[in-house]
Amino acid sequence: MSSLPPVNSPLLSISDLACERDSRVLYQSLNITIEAGDLWHVKGRNGAGKTTFLRQLAGLHPVDEGEISLLNNNARVIYIGHKLGLKEQLTADENLTWLAGLNGSSTQQQRYIALERVGLRGYEESVVAQLSAGQKRRVALARLHLCKADIWLLDEPFTSIDQQGIADEQAWLNKHTLAGGAVLMTSHQDITLAQVKVLDLSHWALQCSTNEHGDIV
């Protein structure tokens, strides 16, 4: 992790970001700077735009208003969304092979170690279709240990993971942020780490908006 930037150096700046869906403004004038070492917990009720926000940061959702700029051009981003991006017919190891191949290459030993870290020792050659929902998510999360990235964008990484797994995950988040990485994640669970910063999207939503007839809704 020596390649990670020093703590508190800015990685990503978000200025005046807005998101509109179905003529509903989800959030607007959102200004924050993501620094190395930050752990942002993105909160909001269902439909507040948490997933869209992360997808905008990843570059998967168009940014109509505002600007997202990567301040460190070498910063690498990993996005793990609701859809895990795993091929059901392939084994855990094969899935990691191609996922890691997108950013470089990996050895079998590295992939096995990554799978061991997420508690899937002995499942390396299991076909993903036969794994449970929690195990599938663990396979996807194993990428965090395999590909060295500065910014982790995690959409609901605790979903279907057991309690011990959630504790382990928080330990990784802690280690990654202390080493100078940054994490933005959504979750309906509380994160117990001290350095967590909360980004509540409802603060950036309009308190009231009007529909096309001019009525306040």
Next chain:
Amino acid sequence: MIRFISAIIRRDLLLVARQPAEMINPLVFFVLVVALFPLGVSPEASLLSQTAAGVIWVAAMLATLLSLELLFKLDHDDGSLEQLLLAPYPSWTLVLAKVFVHWLVSGLPLILISPLIAMMLFLPSEAVPTLMLSLLLGTPTLSLLGAIGAALVTGVRGGGMLLTLLILPLYVPVIIFGASSVAAAAQGMPVDGYMALLAAMFVFALMITPWAAGSALKL
């Protein structure tokens, strides 16, 4: 970039190997259409040898079309398309890799079995090399052109019909020149012009479609 392309190709070939039905489907369809045609029309050798070129080419086009809808759809549904698009490489490389596998799985087997099919339809044996060469130049063009449509309807529910409507007009010139080249060869006429046109269409498709489909995928 080469490593990125080969990673996708390796993954997709592995997926095909796990589900061989996907590979056999277009081929079975192709053989069935061609085999049923004489039953429906007439088994007369003179008639069949005249229509063989057209029948083979139309069947090849339909077989290609059959598997196109899934070109990006499966990747879109399980989220791996997102990961592919996030990779630090231009999106046309991803399209090129996916199209290459699609052709390898749906186009190449058709070419390999085409001499057999030609014999079945009493195509004069001197036209067989032309048939194979025209398919070799034509089927990749079909896959490439189809990628634009497949990329546009990715994420659209029931996009199969839309895909057919979008792509069919683009396929017409390929079929006309492909089938005409074989018919000309069967009559002992020169086919250089047809081949040059098919090659030109292939090169044009190779230049334009990966870029166009890549842009469409990002929408």
